[in-house]
Amino acid sequence: MxxxxxxxxxxxxxxxxxxxxxxxxxxxxxxxxxxxxxxxxxxxxxxxxxxxxxxxxxxxxxxxxxxxxxxxxxxxxxxxxxxxxxxxxxxxxxxxYIINTRSILNEDDEPQEYQRAYYLVRKGDTWSGLEAKLGINKVEALMFHNRMKYSDQLVEGTKLYYPLGFRTKKEKTEKGEKTNSSSTKQQRSQENGKPIEVASKRGGCFCYRDFTVEEIKKIIYQLRDFEPNVKRTLGYSLFSAKNCNIPNSEATYENFTKELNIAMKKYDIDTCLRKIHFLAQCYHESAHFSTSQELGSLEYLRGKSYYPYIGRGLIQLTHSGERIGEIGYKQYFEYIGKNNYKTDYSLLNRDLHFAVDASGYFWKRGKLLSAGNLLGARYPNSRGVKVNYQKTKVSTHTTIDINLVADDDNIYQVTFLINGGLNGIKERISYVNELKRAFNYEINHINK
Ligand SMILES: [Zn+2]
Known part of the structure; x- marks a missing residue:
């Protein structure tokens, strides 16, 4: 039988x-x-x-x-x-797929009469302060809609308009946002009544909480053990490849855990599934957490049309990104309040914080697709990308928050948004599966 x-x-x-x-x-x-x-x-x-x-x-x-x-x-x-x-x-x-697209330069589609919600700039407001207060989504919306950049000063009394319909759409989630806006669960300390972070449940679900150093260690050790060839070369080292300029003293599990937690909180990579997909893609793109720069000899890299803006960070930021909205060095540098991407492009390959932060930024900010691209993208099969798509809202470009695709556990679609193709899809799938095992996802994750 x-x-x-x-x-x-x-x-x-x-x-x-x-x-x-x-x-x-x-x-x-x-x-x-x-x-x-x-x-x-x-x-x-x-x-x-x-x-x-x-x-x-x-x-x-x-x-x-x-x-x-x-x-x-x-x-x-x-x-x-x-x-x-x-x-x-x-x-x-x-x-x-409920993929929230965000429109850029969308003024033309607006009706003649409407009420618009706005944010009134207060004294001492900064972009990062607003992000902490309103959340990155709202700040991005404000920025795009008001054609502002991180390098722009916020002037007290200025009205920053939200995109049409933004407020009403958001209101629904306002309550939910309040509870998870900090991404880390808090409770009152019994000693002094101040909020403290809820202690991590070791081996528990990873939603809305930080990793401990031990957990990250366990996860990465498991990924390395999973591929004996990789382990033979790298052992359990972090960012040890020759072309990686992150100092050895910085490339510790302690620092890496800290930076991952910061970036995951900042960019809403806050559930088990989002973390699994983010780590899987980063693991692949960074040659198993061995480097934060595109691999290849200097000669090879110089041959690239986008040199010196080669892939850097864990998920590699490429191209100069001169055009509005394009993901690239210029945009990211503006985001972090710097304007020297033309001279300091190697920042992302020597500073662990920025290597990780840029990757979270790319993930959250999403791959830029033109309306035509998105509709026409025939991936991963001939039937095309299937997204719920607000055609009327998009007059030029749009981006997709990759978290939302990760929510659907769709490795192919995530890979497409990261890679633009299917490179390494087998490895990426295997990393997602291995990370699910490392997270004990099927058993521990309770919010399915
Ligand atoms: Zn979970």
Missing amino acids: VNETLYSIIFLDNERNPIPNCYFELTINGHVITGQANNYGEVQFNRQLVESTPTEYKELNLTFWNEKFPKTEHSTTDSFVWPEGKTSIKALMPDT
Whole structure:
């Protein structure tokens, strides 16, 4: 008798509610099985049918629909392999990623009459102060909408307008924001009544709290152990590659943990899943946390069209970024209040803080896509990128906060936004999976 373990698929709509009795087609290496889910939106299959084995790779995709979500070209998921060790997976309506796009230079689309919310600049306001007060999203919105930069002075009494509709949209989350605006859970100290950070639960869920040094150590050790070849070269060292100029004395687990915690808090990389995806991509892009600069000989790098603005940071910042909104050195340097990116571009390869911070910035700020690009991007399959997309809002460019894609656990889409292609996708997938094990994600993470 063969093993008759049943695996299940649960079909979910864009609100993540099961879709009862929906119709589906499951394609396995090109062969199609059709059927209907049960009352709970669930269907079961024999394990052997869907799970890849060392000798047989099974590429799956799912098409599902019902009356409310009729079958269209967007009813099909991206191709995937059954995740190792999972007995049940959730299939999300593929064209309903809630990716919040942010519009830039969008004045033209506004109606004639409207009320606009604004922020009144107060004495002593600074951009970083506003970020702490309002959150990075609002500050970015203010900045883009008022065509201001981090290097611009804030003048008392100035009205900074929010984009149209911004306030009303935000109001819904205002309460939620209050509770997690600091990203770190706090409680009153029993000794003196002052807020203190809740002690980290060792081995617990990593949502909304800092890593301890021991935890980061354990995670990175596990990643290294996972690839013996990498471990043979690097051991458990951090940023030890020849081309990395971060001083050895700086490249400690203590400092790295500190910087990761700062950046993750600052850029809303605050849930298990967001942290897993961020670390997986950083791990790949930084050659296993060995460098903060694009690999290659000087000769090779000089041959790059974007030299000297080569990849630096953990997720590598490239290109000079002269155009408005473009992610690059110029924009990032403005963000950190510097204007010397043309002479000090190596900052991100010698200062651990900026190497990590720039990566969080890139992650949160998102890859810049033109409206045309986003709609036309045919990735990762011929059916195109499936995003809920506010066409009317975008007249020029938009960015995607990669956190929101990470929320969907979509490695392919995250990789596309980081890499622009599929480079190293196998490794990136394996790092996500290994990090899930290191986080004990399936068991510990409670906010699923
Ligand atoms: Zn969690």
